[in-house]
Amino acid sequence: GAVVSQHPSRVICKSGTSVKIECRSLDFQATTMFWYRQFPKQSLMLMATSNEGSKATYEQGVEKDKFLINHASLTLSTLTVTSAHPEDSSFYICSAGRRAVGNQPQHFGDGTRLSIL
């Protein structure tokens, strides 16, 4: 079964709205989670690394004030897209790896399809 849960799976909202996406590790602790964005027919691009108890690390070109990340516990990270605009429409995917087993693959959430009208 799923080990990383992502919610919601789909969001459609008006321009200017802020949208929060949750990513939970279900049966393990994740000190680090990752947030990716995927545009149609393209690869996954890492947006930021979410670190439990500290600030997220953003990739070059990703606006940290626009994509707010909070990792308040070992099982939950949230991504908030603030004042979303149509160009923010994309497929957002989170992932987490089991802390105790460093060589295992990251487990990915089911993704959130964000559509801004």
Next chain:
Amino acid sequence: ELKVEQNPLFLSMQEGKNYTIYCNYSTTSDRLYWYRQDPGKSLESLFVLLSNGAVKQEGRLMASLDTKARLSTLHITAAVHDLSATYFCAVINTGTASKLTFGTGTRLQVTL
């Protein structure tokens, strides 16, 4: 900066045929992953390759890793329609706490 390239980007093949997808990466890495993505879905883990010469097989898919050549291959044997999907390789940036860099992806279409 780590770059990961796959080829081909698109592959149309008939059922029953064999083919190989290639994944090249630009800097040293000690872990390589293969994932499958169906349309509108997230990623499904296929293989983890940890060392030079590693070979793993699952059903009609076989993955291998040559760390000296910085090359991984995903070989498809006797393709079936159910294998139609997009396949990504991804490489860990050494020393970056499990940060993955994804390849460009290969969209595989298996026709009847």
